[in-house]
Amino acid sequence: MNLEELRNLELDLNRGGEWPWPARAVLMLLIFAAVVGIGYYVDTSDRLLELDEVRAKETALREEFVTKQRVVANIDAYRAQLRQLETMLAGLLRQLPTRTQMPKLLEDVSDLGRTNGLVFQQFKPLDEIPRDFYAVRPIALKATASYHQFAAFISAVSALPRIVTLENATLTAQKINDVNRDVAEPLTIEATLQAYRYLDESGTEEAIQ
Numbered sequence: 001m002n003l004e005e006l007r008n009l010e011l012d013l014n015r016g017g018e019w020p021w022p023a024r025a026v027l028m029l030l031i032f033a034a035v036v037g038i039g040y041y042v043d044t045s046d047r048l049l050e051l052d053e054v055r056a057k058e059t060a061l062r063e064e065f066v067t068k069q070r071v072v073a074n075i076d077a078y079r080a081q082l083r084q085l086e087t088m089l090a091g092l093l094r095q096l097p098t099r100t101q102m103p104k105l106l107e108d109v110s111d112l113g114r115t116n117g118l119v120f121q122q123f124k125p126l127d128e129i130p131r132d133f134y135a136v137r138p139i140a141l142k143a144t145a146s147y148h149q150f151a152a153f154i155s156a157v158s159a160l161p162r163i164v165t166l167e168n169a170t171l172t173a174q175k176i177n178d179v180n181r182d183v184a185e186p187l188t189i190e191a192t193l194q195a196y197r198y199l200d201e202s203g204t205e206e207a208i209q
Helices: 003-007 013-018 021-073 075-094 102-115 147-158
Strands: 119-125 134-145 164-173 187-198
Touching (some): 102 134, 102 147, 102 187, 134 147, 147 187
Antiparallel strands (some): 119 134
């Protein structure tokens, strides 16, 4: 039987066992192709998706490895930077007084004001404001002095071994009428100083001296 005869042959599916062998061979090939196609769709496509996921994970792991490898390669530099930061932090902490040292700091600031010519109308430490590892102690200040006296006072405060900052300073001139003398106009100074105290979580605030 040639191909022309096979194309012209009417085949009854219910009598497949009686088909000529070429027709049966074609039918078996079609069945085999269908089985392979279904198997690919059911199993192989899922495996390909899993393969894509594995490849994506591999790429992510490679990138993570490269990043960690760079960190390891620079670990000595990072450690040196960390030691430097720890030294800087320790130096800053040493500038923060403890609870028992705070009164002495307030006294020093007040003495510096008087030494530099400030006449205080008010020098009032306010309630502390807790922060993460320190507390802020505002000091309400009102005084009269010349501009140069106030500038010298601020310079002296900044030179203290403790951290004290100036906040919200207002300087108002007071005119003096004196026709006989050249009198400098004094200033009324209202400001807030900020002193900082160390807070030790363990409760032993005397740890930082």
